[in-house]
Amino acid sequence: MDIFIRYVFKHRFSGNIEIKKYSTSQLEACGAKKLSPCFNETDYELIARNLCFDEEKSVFxxxxxxxxxxxxxxxxxxxxxxxxxxxxxxxxxxxxxxxxxxxxxxxxxxxxxxxxxxxxxxxxxxxxxxxxxxxxxxxxxxxxxxxxxxxxx
Incomplete structure (x- = not known):
């Protein structure tokens, strides 16, 4: 069973909020930094990491x-x-x-x-x-x- 995690990032220069959702199997397969440029700490600040309650309804x-x-x-x-x-x-x-x-x-x-x-x-x-x-x-x-x-x- 996969656990889904929502990552919330804030772009350091523009202030835009970026949201990325990944399963534990996706993270284990290739690592977070390969999944999204948002994991680059120079450009983005991680604001929150939220667990998913209901994958079907996408409730975090x-x-x-x-x-x-x-x-x-x-x-x-x-x-x-x-x-x-x-x-x-x-x-x-x-x-x-x-x-x-x-x-x-x-x-x-x-x-x-x-x-x-x-x-x-x-x-x-x-x-x-x-x-x-x-x-x-x-x-x-x-x-x-x-x-x-x-x-x-």
């Missing part, structure tokens, strides 16, 4: 996703690491988990009827548990999406 750490719930949609940032998962509705203490998860960028957002869209247990939620979401961009090429989400607060 650092992506912003639009999550659909029965109460409305919300924006979340895809992360990898330790988070707390609580599916009990505050009946039990949240469990500490490690893996890919979505963290709501605006957890206090309400719908037109005044109901909170992001329940407490959805603020940090395993990507596996999400029923419906769509990638809307990443924080490297679309930092404005993250800023807009914070401005709505």
């Amino acid at each position: 750490v650092g992506d912003l996703i639009n999550v659909t719930t029965r109460f409305g949609n919300y924006i979340a940032l895809v992360k990898l690491g330790e988070y707390e998962q609580d599916g009990s509705g505050d009946e039990y203490a949240p469990s500490k988990c490690f893996g890919f998860y979505a963290e709501a960028t605006d957890p206090d957002r309400t719908n037109e009827d005044g109901y909170v869209i992001v329940s407490d247990y959805l603020v940090q939620n395993s990507l596996i548990r999400l029923d419906s979401y769509k990638v809307i961009g990443n924080i490297y090429q679309n930092p404005n999406l993250l800023e807009e989400a914070h401005e709505r607060k």
Whole structure:
């Protein structure tokens, strides 16, 4: 099974962002520097190296996703690491988990009827548990999406 990695580079002179995606087998077969001129440290700065959660949907750490719930949609940032998962509705203490998860960028957002869209247990939620979401961009090429989400607060 291949693991896919997204590399995010910034051109040192123009400031342009370049994104390259490679599998571990591609990297092992010929080495990174032969795959792209972006691996030339003189011309490019490596900004991020993100693991892929879902190769089919092309979901990587650092992506912003639009999550659909029965109460409305919300924006979340895809992360990898330790988070707390609580599916009990505050009946039990949240469990500490490690893996890919979505963290709501605006957890206090309400719908037109005044109901909170992001329940407490959805603020940090395993990507596996999400029923419906769509990638809307990443924080490297679309930092404005993250800023807009914070401005709505």
